[in-house]
Amino acid sequence: MLRAIGLTKTFGAQTALDRLDLDIRPGEIYCLLGANGAGKTTTINLFLNFIAPSAGEVQIDGIDVTRDPVATKQHVAYIPEQVMLYGVLSGLENLDYFSSLALGKRLPRERLLQLMDEVSLDAGAAHKRVSAYSKGMRQKIWIAVALAKQAKAYLLDEPTSGLDPQAASEFSSLLKRASEGGVAVLTTTHDLFHAKQTATRIGIMKKGRLVESLDSAQIGQTDLQALYLQHMRD
Amino acid sequence: MRQEMRLLLAERSLWLVSALFLLLIGYALYNGVHQTTLRDRAQAAITTDDARTRADQLSQLGRIMAGREVPSPFQNPADPARMGGGFGAHHALMPSAPLAPVALGQTDLFPGQFKVTYQSKIHFIHANDIENPWHLLSGHFDLAFVIVYLLPLLIFALSYNLLSVERESGTLKLLLSQPLALRTLVLGKVAVRAGVLLGLAVLVPLGVLLLARPESAGAGTSTLWWSLLVGAYALFWFALVVAVNAFGRSSASNAMLLVISWVVLVLIAPVLLNLGVTAASPAPSRTELATRTRMVTIEAMNRYSKLLSADYRHIGKPEVLLPKDGKIEMSGRALASYSIQKQIDEEIQPDLDRFDAQHARQQQLVARYSLLSPAAVAYEGMTALAGTGARRYAHFHDLMDGHHQAWKKFFFPRIDGGIAITEADFPRIPRFVWTEEDARLIDRQAFPALLKLVMPSLLLLGIAAWRLRSYPVV
Ligand SMILES: Nc1ncnc2c1ncn2[C@@H]1O[C@H](COP(=O)(O)OP(=O)(O)OP(=O)(O)O)[C@@H](O)[C@H]1O
Ligand SMILES: [Mg+2]
Numbered sequence: 001m002l003r004a005i006g007l008t009k010t011f012g013a014q015t016a017l018d019r020l021d022l023d024i025r026p027g028e029i030y031c032l033l034g035a036n037g038a039g040k041t042t043t044i045n046l047f048l049n050f051i052a053p054s055a056g057e058v059q060i061d062g063i064d065v066t067r068d069p070v071a072t073k074q075h076v077a078y079i080p081e082q083v084m085l086y087g088v089l090s091g092l093e094n095l096d097y098f099s100s101l102a103l104g105k106r107l108p109r110e111r112l113l114q115l116m117d118e119v120s121l122d123a124g125a126a127h128k129r130v131s132a133y134s135k136g137m138r139q140k141i142w143i144a145v146a147l148a149k150q151a152k153a154y155l156l157d158e159p160t161s162g163l164d165p166q167a168a169s170e171f172s173s174l175l176k177r178a179s180e181g182g183v184a185v186l187t188t189t190h191d192l193f194h195a196k197q198t199a200t201r202i203g204i205m206k207k208g209r210l211v212e213s214l215d216s217a218q219i220g221q222t223d224l225q226a227l228y229l230q231h232m233r234d
Numbered sequence: 235m236r237q238e239m240r241l242l243l244a245e246r247s248l249w250l251v252s253a254l255f256l257l258l259i260g261y262a263l264y265n266g267v268h269q270t271t272l273r274d275r276a277q278a279a280i281t282t283d284d285a286r287t288r289a290d291q292l293s294q295l296g297r298i299m300a301g302r303e304v305p306s307p308f309q310n311p312a313d314p315a316r317m318g319g320g321f322g323a324h325h326a327l328m329p330s331a332p333l334a335p336v337a338l339g340q341t342d343l344f345p346g347q348f349k350v351t352y353q354s355k356i357h358f359i360h361a362n363d364i365e366n367p368w369h370l371l372s373g374h375f376d377l378a379f380v381i382v383y384l385l386p387l388l389i390f391a392l393s394y395n396l397l398s399v400e401r402e403s404g405t406l407k408l409l410l411s412q413p414l415a416l417r418t419l420v421l422g423k424v425a426v427r428a429g430v431l432l433g434l435a436v437l438v439p440l441g442v443l444l445l446a447r448p449e450s451a452g453a454g455t456s457t458l459w460w461s462l463l464v465g466a467y468a469l470f471w472f473a474l475v476v477a478v479n480a481f482g483r484s485s486a487s488n489a490m491l492l493v494i495s496w497v498v499l500v501l502i503a504p505v506l507l508n509l510g511v512t513a514a515s516p517a518p519s520r521t522e523l524a525t526r527t528r529m530v531t532i533e534a535m536n537r538y539s540k541l542l543s544a545d546y547r548h549i550g551k552p553e554v555l556l557p558k559d560g561k562i563e564m565s566g567r568a569l570a571s572y573s574i575q576k577q578i579d580e581e582i583q584p585d586l587d588r589f590d591a592q593h594a595r596q597q598q599l600v601a602r603y604s605l606l607s608p609a610a611v612a613y614e615g616m617t618a619l620a621g622t623g624a625r626r627y628a629h630f631h632d633l634m635d636g637h638h639q640a641w642k643k644f645f646f647p648r649i650d651g652g653i654a655i656t657e658a659d660f661p662r663i664p665r666f667v668w669t670e671e672d673a674r675l676i677d678r679q680a681f682p683a684l685l686k687l688v689m690p691s692l693l694l695l696g697i698a699a700w701r702l703r704s705y706p707v708v
Contacts, residue, residue, distance in 0.1 A: 048411055050707040070413045078411035084404030088244040097241060101412040142408070155411075 001026050001075075001153050001184035002047065006056035009042050009208075016042045018208040019056065022186075024201075026152065029175060029185040031195040031216075034205030035232060040188035042208075044157045047186065048078055060153055077146030081158040083138040087131030091121060091141045094130055099148040107148060115144040120170070136167045143174065154178065156187035160194055172198045192228060196221050204231050238426045251391050252430060258384055259438050262377045266335030267446045269374075273334075273346065277327050280347060284324045291322065292660050298556065299657070305555050307565045312557045312654045315568040317663070318352040318645030319575075326350050326637055326666040328630040331621025332453035333460060335446070336439060337378035337613075339622030348634060350666065352572070352642050354579035355586060355635070356527055377439055378616040381464055382609050383500060385435065386471045390492045392427045393475045395485035396420065397705070402485060406707060416702050420479075424472050432468055436461045455673065456619045459680040463619070466687035467612040473694035480701035503607035511599045517592060526585055527578070534577040541570035557654030564652065572649050579642075597624055605686050615683035618676070625679060629671040640664040 002024040009017040017039040024030045032040045045051045046058050049069040058065045060072040085094040092112060099115075100106045107115075116126050119140040130138060139159070146154065154175070160168040168191075175198055179185055189195050195202055196216060202224065204212040211231055219227070242248045291311040297303040298312060310316050328346040348358045397420065400406035409419060440457065443450045450457070474495060478488050535542065543566075554563050604610045617623035641664050648655065 045708055048407075050407065050410065052704075070415050073411060073413040076411065078407070080404070080407055082404055084408065086241060086244070086405060089241065093240070093244075098408065098412065101409065101414055104413070 001061055002030075002155075002186050003059040003062075004043070004046070004056065005059070007043070007046060007053055007058060008055040009039075009046060009051065010054045015208050017046070020208075020210055022203075022210075024153075024184045024186055026182040026184050027179050028201060029179050029187065029199045030201045030203065031199035032186070032188040032203050032205055033190070033192065033195060033228060034188075037207075038205040039208040040205060041157055043205075044078070044155050044186065044188065047155050048073075048076070075152040076155055077149055077151035077153070078155045079139065079142055079146070079157070079159045081161055082135070083142040085130045085133075085138050085141060087129060089130060090127050091130055091133065091137070092116065092126040094141055095144050095148070098142075098145045102145060102149040111148075115148055116141075118147060119144045119174075136163050139163070139171075143171075152183060154183055154185040154187070156185065158188055158190065160189060160191060168194060192225055193221065196224055204228060206231055206234075238422045242426055242430075247392060248430065251388050252434060255385075255388050255431065255434050256438065258380045259377065259434060262375055262380045263335065263439055263442045263446075265374070266338055266376045267442070269338055269376075270330050270335045270447075273330055277329065277347060280325050280327065288322075288324070288660070288663075291317075292657060295655070295657055295660075304553070307555055307568070310555055312562055312656075313555070313564055313568065314562070314645050314648035314653065314655050315564045315572045317655050318641065318649060319568070319571065320349070320351055322663070323349050323351040324666060326630075326634045327668060328626070329668055331456070331626070332447065332450035333443070333456050333620045334622060335443065335620075336376065336460065337616045337620035337622055338374040338376045339378070339617035339620060340624075340627070344627045346630070350634060350638050350641055352579075352645050353575045354527075354582050355638060356523075356578070356582050357575075378613055378620070381435060381467065381616070382613045385431065385468060386496050386500065386609075388431060389427070389468065389471045389475060390489070390496070392431070393424070393472070393479075394489045394492050395479075396423050396475060397479040398483065398485040398488055401482075401707070410707055416705055416707075417699065420476055420698075420702065424476060428468055428472055432465055435464050435468070456676060459676065459684075460616065460619050462684055463612060463615045463680065463687070466684050466691070467608060470608045470687050470691045470694070473691040473698065477694040477698040477701070480698040480705060482701075482706045499607055500609040504610045507600065507603055507606055507610060510603065511596055515592065515595050515599055517589075517596065523585060523589065527582055530578050530581045531574070534574040534581075537577070538570040538573045541566045541573065557656075560654055560656070561652050562654035564649070569649070576646070605690075608687055608690065611683050611686045615680060618679050618683075625675065626671060630668075633668065634666070637664060637666040 004020045004022040007020040049065045065072045199216045295311040325347045
């Protein structure tokens, strides 16, 4: 579903991403770990065609994203670290706006309210202006958009950073539910615990290269931590 | 698109800008309709006045012929020299076109009425149009001013940060993670803003005009051209906004760049164009013409000085002023001023022709290089459609020249032959008849103007499309 083949991105003389190969199937949650500047966000941005690859190829559902970006985006839901919605609109209006862009048609009001309910936002919050929302609330609206879209692939860039533990764990279970429904997930994080809890596979990046790729079930929490730190030391 | 509209509606800027625009349009229209109505009324008054004077003169002539009244030497309707001069003269009028209120143009630089006599044209026209080929700043607060000068600023206010604000606030990434091309997004945003502004700029004036001047309903073609012109002008500025945004700079630099381009294109370019045209094809000096007129006048007065002073002998014997057998004796003074004016007319005509030719050359140059300033193109186009531009004035002058010739042709032989004006002559005195210019001329001028706006817009949109492909989303 989500595929990178020899994916390389250079910014001037600097190689941000070096020959990355990835293949994430439906039902998988692939978690990228790595230090600041390792190339995690660059990878996600390449999948979204926000930046053009210097070499290699990115595919979503078999479609090259540089060739038909609009088509590939029908299938993906993207959650950035900071979800920035339109502050002048209410949560419900934001959901209405973005879901209509995502689907090409407007959803009935009952469906919108139902989606709000699914991400556990109450009706009081739904009608408040988003400028008065917390980060977590904005993210919930955005998850509702992803749900409305019924995306086949999720691209998540540090989605749990800044969320309180309860919200983060709610988010994890939501992800798990989605992947059980056949969604392919690519996520990045600095939180090893969260990675171990949620991911089916874990990749460790270092200076633009994928230096380790392992099955989450095959490794314990402490081993993962040791392995990670060892890579960072080298 | 409907969603974009709702987003825009939620923002205060749209309401502020629309309210301001509506206010400006309203005041400009009020001003335009008011000025035009004043002008129309003044012209109507002149027409009735002229007709009444003529009728009075006719009945006066009747009384004189019946021996019931003794003519005064200065106001004798039987005297062709008096009637062909100021006493019998009528006005040549250029009526206001249906769309006149939208662009007052040069209405107070170029008067729409002249009192035509046998004198040289130099006496009744003011050669204002000669010195300055381009009166962009006419000083009127009319709709053309609001659109040419202020609409670009309102467009900026609504869209200078069209894309940059989305990038800066982080919403662009969310938008573009949806199946939506950047180009479509930009198009939608522009369409909504253009829809609001153009709706106000076209529909409000249309409604007001139909109410205030129902005759404008007949000017369908001009109105259509007008709307297209406003649309093309707005398109240019929107294209500029999109092109500037496509370079991916910050909202602040976008705003600065746009204001600079406004200053250059709206304020500076027309002035430079004027300077360029004047340098390339300098206008003959008006002081020179005035001096020349004075010299010619002095010469002529010297020549006829004897005749001029041989006057006032009639005052004691008014009966000699009565027509006898169709002949009339004219006072020496009247004959002298006739001869003087005739000589001035003949001698100054080549200078006037030179002025006209020069003026036409300048207009041509202006038309050729107006491409450099869309503001100039739009303004010229709008005054042309409102019937207050250079072309219709030139048409008026042509008609007036024809009338002037006919006037002289009617009176000169009578003055030269000492033939009295009879009651039967009255209906035959040449009348100025206004005929509207050929409607095809309007199309012929409006279409190139439209092209001159659309072409640079397309160029800008091309640049924008090219830059948008590598737009820095993150
Ligand atoms: N637009 C850009 N221009 C130049 N260099 C860039 C650009 N975007 C990213 N980089 C560089 O590419 C490298 C990878 O950056 P990236 O944002 O992918 O790191 P990351 O793994 O997401 O880090 P973090 O954990 O801090 O989010 C960094 O060295 C960064 O400086
Ligand atoms: Mg990052």
